[in-house]
Amino acid sequence: MAKWGQGDPRWIVEEREDGTNVNNWHWTERDATVWSKGKLRELLVGIAMENETGRCEISELKQVEGTIKESGAKHKGLVEIPSLSEENEVDDTEVNVSKKKGDGDTLKDLMKTTGTAKVRAALAEYLKALKTEFTTGMILPTKAVATQDLTVERKVTGNTLQVQASPVALGVRIPTVALHLTELFDTTVEQLYSIFTVKDLVQKFSKSPAVLEAEKGGKFQMFDGNITGEYVELLTNRKIIMKWRCRSWPEEHYATVALNFVPAPGQTELQLDCKGVPVCKEENTKLCWQKQHFEEIKGLLQLTTQNA
Numbered sequence: 001m002a003k004w005g006q007g008d009p010r011w012i013v014e015e016r017e018d019g020t021n022v023n024n025w026h027w028t029e030r031d032a033t034v035w036s037k038g039k040l041r042e043l044l045v046g047i048a049m050e051n052e053t054g055r056c057e058i059s060e061l062k063q064v065e066g067t068i069k070e071s072g073a074k075h076k077g078l079v080e081i082p083s084l085s086e087e088n089e090v091d092d093t094e095v096n097v098s099k100k101k102g103d104g105d106t107l108k109d110l111m112k113t114t115g116t117a118k119v120r121a122a123l124a125e126y127l128k129a130l131k132t133e134f135t136t137g138m139i140l141p142t143k144a145v146a147t148q149d150l151t152v153e154r155k156v157t158g159n160t161l162q163v164q165a166s167p168v169a170l171g172v173r174i175p176t177v178a179l180h181l182t183e184l185f186d187t188t189v190e191q192l193y194s195i196f197t198v199k200d201l202v203q204k205f206s207k208s209p210a211v212l213e214a215e216k217g218g219k220f221q222m223f224d225g226n227i228t229g230e231y232v233e234l235l236t237n238r239k240i241i242m243k244w245r246c247r248s249w250p251e252e253h254y255a256t257v258a259l260n261f262v263p264a265p266g267q268t269e270l271q272l273d274c275k276g277v278p279v280c281k282e283e284n285t286k287l288c289w290q291k292q293h294f295e296e297i298k299g300l301l302q303l304t305t306q307n308a
Contacts, residue, residue, distance in 0.1 A: 037061065038248035039129055042284060043122040049114040053106040056115055077108065079119060090124040133250060133280065174250055177282050179274040183294045187301050189261045192268045193237045195297055196259065205300040206292070223292065229254065237261060246288065249278055255285075270294075 041061040048057040058079060077099035084093055095116045099108050185192050195201045197214035202222060211221040218231045226247045233241040238261055243254040255276035262269040277285045 035133075035248055036126075036130075038246075039126055039133070040122075042248075043125050044119065047115070047118045047122060049110055049118065051106075051110055053110070056111045058115075058119075077111065079111065079115070081119070081123070084123060084127075090120050090127065093120055093123060095119050129280070133278075174253055175279045176255075176276045177279055179272070179277055179282070179286060179289075181272040181274075181286070181289055183270050183272075183290075184264065184267050185270060185298065185301065186267055186305075189237045189263050189268045191301075192270065192297075193240075193261050195300070196240055197234070201300070205296045207296070227288075229257075232256070244274070246281065246285070248284075249281060253278065 044058050045061055046058065048055060050056070056077075077097065080096045080098070082094050082096065095112075097108060097112045097115065195205060197212070199210055199212040202210045202212055202220075206222050208222070208224050211219065213219050214231060214234065216231055216233060219229070220231065220242070221228045227244070228247070229242050229244040231240070231242050233239070240257075240259040242257050242259075244257040245254045253276075255274050258273045260271040260273075262271060272289060274285065274289075
């Protein structure tokens with residue numbers, strides 16, 4: 001056995017006081033199924049190609065169980081990837097294209113050529129993300145490496161106290177962006193505020209079970225657990241601040257969301273500020289708020305008005 005202070009620098013007791021699995025010195029295993037479904041949906045759904053005959057588009061992710069399947073648009077078809085492994089070249093990955101008998105053979109050929117190339121490019125991005133996004137927090141730098149990073153940052157920023165106090169110093173830094181969205185709703189401030197704080201109303205617009213503790217420090221869970229977080233501050237009918245995350249984000253990473261409810265003649269303006277969104281999730285987060293929140297809430301308000 002090597003003497004203390006000598007030998008392999010990856011010894012955990014030497015490099016990390018918290019005993020974290022530095023450099024994956026011990027075998028680490030995590031279930032990537034849920035994350036993979038979200039990532040593959042993000043990368044594959046919407047892939048499109050067209051020529052003078054027509055247009056093909058992958059419109060749906062149907063299954064991820066070692067086999068990835070998508071449904072094509074126009075003439076219904078199927079894109080199937082029987083096997084995907086990081087041990088093999090993506091360009092060698094088998095991509096099968098099939099469709100029901102009838103018209104559309106030209107479009108099938110388009111999908112088998114141009115479409116296959118685009119699908120393989122998306123799969124390459126998936127494998128890359130699997131090694132970076134999904135493993136965030138699993139492989140951490142040693143104490144020595146972290147110290148070097150801190151030294152460089154002090155030279156650049158000159159903000160020694162802030163850097164030294166930051167708990168992120170020994171972890172993986174996630175590049176983030178801030179979002180600002182505004183939306184008008186044909187309802188009162190009181191009604192709109194209640195839609196974000198009353199469990200029954202949240203379940204109605206999200207069309208799924210929810211867990212809601214609308215108080216400071218209270219937890220919430222929506223969309224079958226895909227959205228989770230904690231209420232930081234609630235100013236009745238004025239403002240809600242919360243820690244907020246999507247399930248597909250790096251583990252334990254939260255954005256800070258502020259919802260401001262502003263009265264307008266016959267309407268309410270909702271001002272949303274979301275800070276700390278992972279760069280790679282910017283568009284998905286926008287769509288989440290615009291489609292799954294704003295549009296569904298407007299649908300609920302219309303239904304409430306009709307029933308009244």
